[in-house]
Amino acid sequence: MPKAVRLYVAYVDAVNRWVGRIAMYLVFVMMGILFYSTLSKQFTLPALWTLDMAQFVMVAYYLLGGGYSMQLGGHVRMDLLYGGWSDMRKAWFDAFTVLLLIFY
Structure with missing residues (x-):
């Protein structure tokens, strides 16, 4: 970088x-x-x-x-699914849920 x-x-x-x-x-x-x-x-x-x-x-x-x-x-996550995911999948999921947080 x-x-x-x-x-x-x-x-x-x-x-x-x-x-x-x-x-x-x-x-x-x-x-x-x-x-x-x-x-x-x-x-x-x-x-x-x-x-x-x-x-x-x-x-x-x-x-x-x-x-x-x-x-x-510190955000609450569904660790049952989230804990087993790869770092890349976690990053994509976090990016998607941020959009949901903003529009909520």
């Missing part, structure tokens, strides 16, 4: 690691928004924006954290 490609891949991996580690904290942001929603409803001052904002944060968490999870190999 050419040196320029290796440098590009290393750069993308580093950015992906950085973004993934930041995205981990979006769960706490979402929990805070939902907690605020609960408190505001208890005091009869419901904030209408909280459900939409929590959904947006969840989508950001899913999209930004997905690459980091794939980088670490």
